[in-house]
Amino acid sequence: MSRILSISILLAVLAAFGLACESKKAKPVDPRDAVKKVGDPGALPRIGDPTDPTALIAPLNPDDEKKPLVTFNGAPAITLGDFANNLKKQSPYIVSTYTTVEKKLDFLDSMVRFELMAKEALAQGLDKHPDVQRTLKQALIQKLMATTFESKLSRDEISDDDTKKYFDANPKEFMQPEQVQASQILIRTKPDASAAEIQKARERAKHVLQEVKAQAANPLAFGEFAKKHSEDMATKAQGGDMRFFTRAEEMGAFPKEVSDAAFALKKAGDVTPELVRSQHGFHILKLTDRKPPQQKPFNNTIKAQIKNRLYRDRREKSFNAFLAELREKAKVQIDKPLLDLVKVPKMSTTGGPPRLGGTPPGVRVTPVPAKR
Numbered sequence: 366m367s368r369i370l371s372i373s374i375l376l377a378v379l380a381a382f383g384l385a386c387e388s389k390k391a392k393p394v395d396p397r398d399a400v401k402k403v404g405d406p407g408a409l410p411r412i413g414d415p416t417d418p419t420a421l422i423a424p425l426n427p428d429d430e431k432k433p434l435v436t437f438n439g440a441p442a443i444t445l446g447d448f449a450n451n452l453k454k455q456s457p458y459i460v461s462t463y464t465t466v467e468k469k470l471d472f473l474d475s476m477v478r479f480e481l482m483a484k485e486a487l488a489q490g491l492d493k494h495p496d497v498q499r500t501l502k503q504a505l506i507q508k509l510m511a512t513t514f515e516s517k518l519s520r521d522e523i524s525d526d527d528t529k530k531y532f533d534a535n536p537k538e539f540m541q542p543e544q545v546q547a548s549q550i551l552i553r554t555k556p557d558a559s560a561a562e563i564q565k566a567r568e569r570a571k572h573v574l575q576e577v578k579a580q581a582a583n584p585l586a587f588g589e590f591a592k593k594h595s596e597d598m599a600t601k602a603q604g605g606d607m608r609f610f611t612r613a614e615e616m617g618a619f620p621k622e623v624s625d626a627a628f629a630l631k632k633a634g635d636v637t638p639e640l641v642r643s644q645h646g647f648h649i650l651k652l653t654d655r656k657p658p659q660q661k662p663f664n665n666t667i668k669a670q671i672k673n674r675l676y677r678d679r680r681e682k683s684f685n686a687f688l689a690e691l692r693e694k695a696k697v698q699i700d701k702p703l704l705d706l707v708k709v710p711k712m713s714t715t716g717g718p719p720r721l722g723g724t725p726p727g728v729r730v731t732p733v734p735a736k737r
Contacts, residue, residue, distance in 0.1 A: 421460045425449055435477055442480050443473070451476060514683060520676045528671040532663050539661045542615045546654040547627040548587055548605035550577070551597040553646040570640050570647035577636055577649060584634070587651045596646070609656060626650055 430446030452460060452472060463469050491497060532539060552570040554563050573594045580586035588604025595601045611617040613624035620643040630637065630652035641648040661667060 421457060422449060422453055435473070435480075437480070437484065442484075443476055448473060448476065510684075513687065514680060518676070518680055518683065520672055523672045523675045523679075525668065527675060528668045529663065531671050531675060532667065536660065539663075539667060541656075541659050541661055542611045543628070543658045544609040544611050544656040545627050545630075545652060546609045547607050547630070548591060548651045548653055549597065549600060549607055549623070550587075550591045550595040550605055550649040551600075551646055552594070553596040556644070567640065567647060570649065574640060574649050577651075581634075581636065587636070605651070606653070609654070620644065623648055623650065627652065 432445045433441035434445045434448050435443040552566050554566045591605030595605055613621040617624050622641055622643045626637050626641040627650050633652055635652045637650045
């Protein structure tokens with residue numbers, strides 16, 4: 366059984382090489398030819414479903430499927446069923462061009478080359494190569510996951526009642542965070558600016574702030590100053606308007622220093638009493654409006670998000686239980702002291718070591734986002 370699986374995966378590994386080497390490819394078919402009347406010269410077979418190539422190929426009876434189409438040294442290598450099944454995997458318009466024996470021989474030739482290369486690889490014992498064995502294990506795990514979980518778990522099993530219960534039980538997760546609308550005047554500093562250049566920008570920003578404070582009673586003054594002095598091209602033309610935004614830690618669009626200063630302003634019209642320093646330069650902010658936190662509506666978009674989350678939760682829980690059962694049956698024991706024999710040099714890194722998941726190689730389980 367192991368050797369059969371090894372052969373199967375080896376064939377899959379070689380697929381890219383066998384079919385990629387095909388030199389005789391069918392010419393692209395003009396889709397306009399497909400609408401010619403049946404019986405016209407050059408007309409193609411009628412396509413019932415243009416996305417289904419099997420609609421073009423008449424089904425074989427079981428006895429014909431088993432008939433050897435190609436033999437190697439007298440032994441069956443490719444059956445008629447193998448040929449038909451491979452042909453069905455092509456696009457419908459490509460399938461529709463293989464109407465003659467000559468065309469079918471072109472396609473069959475690519476399959477023969479594929480089988481010959483696989484046969485030679487097996488003769489050289491490449492099915493026992495560690496890389497092939499690892500690929501085999503990954504394919505087996507993927508198939509195990511598909512048969513054990515994918516076929517038994519479905520998003521459709523999660524009802525609207527399930528999603529509504531989750532929505533009601535987790536109100537904070539579906540809150541639109543507080544937002545403010547502010548305007549800004551930015552005096553920029555370059556990332557590599559010298560101390561003298563930074564001081565010059567600071568003095569200029571202080572002067573602008575004094576002008577803003579002097580005109581505090583004029584509601585239009587801040588916008589005019591922004592158009593005149595601000596060096597933020599994204600907001601300058603709009604009088605510094607930054608539109609509504611959330612806090613920086615809630616995926617806001619502005620640096621934390623700017624976000625914190627804007628949210629610290631109490632009422633519309635208030636201006637930051639001091640300059641706000643960020644990596645971009647010196648900011649002067651004016652609060653325009655504020656929106657308190659509010660509950661998001663339970664609409665189809667939210668419903669779909671919850672359904673996906675509940676599906677991932679159930680899939681993760683089912684997988685972890687299954688893996689725990691396997692570990693228990695296998696009575697897994699680890700000789701930890703042996704790990705010290707594998708010496709790994711320490712490296713200086715700011716990102717830290719890669720995060721390792723609890724799933725085996727070849728298994729892809731989407732993590733559930735953390736709740737707020």
